[in-house]
Amino acid sequence: xxxxxxxxxxxxxxxxxxxxxxxxxxxxxxxxxxxxxxxxxxxxxxxxxxxxxxxxxxxxxxxxxxxxxxxxxxxxxxxxxxxxx
Numbered sequence: 076x077x078x079x080x081x082x083x084x085x086x087x088x089x090x091x092x093x094x095x096x097x098x099x100x101x102x103x104x105x106x107x108x109x110x111x112x113x114x115x116x117x118x119x120x121x122x123x124x125x126x127x128x129x130x131x132x133x134x135x136x137x138x139x140x141x142x143x144x145x146x147x148x149x150x151x152x153x154x155x156x157x158x159x160x
Contacts, residue, residue, distance in 0.1 A: 079152030082109040088144045097141035106135055109149035131157075 084105055092098045097105075141147060 079150050080113060081148040081150055082112050083146060083148050084108055084112070086141055086144050086147055091141075091144065095143055099137070102135045102137065103133060105147075105149055106133065106151070109151055113151055 086097055086101075086105070090097055090101045
């Protein structure tokens with residue numbers, strides 16, 4: 076069930092562990108790549124002087140294993156956005 080935005084990404088063989096599964100340390104990296112792709116799709120540029128973020132919490136549920144190289148989708152959503160200080 077998706078309630079955010081699905082962002083397609085590729086997983087490469089060098090991101091897999093000895094069992095052919097995506098190494099657990101790579102999941103947050105895929106999420107980071109997906110956010111960058113989403114912002115670029117919406118017209119934000121990461122090199123703009125006013126484009127910055129501070130992430131205080133990132134939860135990555137491991138609901139479905141990534142079992143090999145190929146195309147996958149990251150489901151992104153934002154639960155809370157704090158106002159700037």
